[in-house]
Amino acid sequence: MSLTVRTYSEKAEDFGKKLKALMREREFSISSLAEALAISRPTLANVVSGRVEPKFDLLKMLANELNIEIIIEPDNRKQRCRKLKI
Numbered sequence: 001m002s003l004t005v006r007t008y009s010e011k012a013e014d015f016g017k018k019l020k021a022l023m024r025e026r027e028f029s030i031s032s033l034a035e036a037l038a039i040s041r042p043t044l045a046n047v048v049s050g051r052v053e054p055k056f057d058l059l060k061m062l063a064n065e066l067n068i069e070i071i072i073e074p075d076n077r078k079q080r081c082r083k084l085k086i
Contacts, residue, residue: 013050019062020048026066037061 023033034044039058046052054062063070 011050012047012053015054016048016050022066022068023048028066033065036065 023029028036030045030048031041034041037044037058039061043058047054047058059070059072062068
């Protein structure tokens with residue numbers, strides 16, 4: 001499964017909704033996933049709620065823990081797509 005992040009064009013809120021659905025599917029609560037990632041619960045809660053955009057390091061940790069591919073799509077055609085597949 002993959003989770004696509006469109007840099008600058010996708011709202012943090014949209015990413016949060018996708019992440020929340022994936023967490024539900026994988027039976028993770030915010031607390032349990034935050035603990036598995038070794039980050040604070042409020043940090044993850046802010047990402048899931050769409051209040052903040054996840055930093056690249058957090059995207060890598062999510063890809064690893066959830067065993068997903070995260071595709072980061074650029075805004076314009078001059079930039080290349082980046083894939084994180086763990």
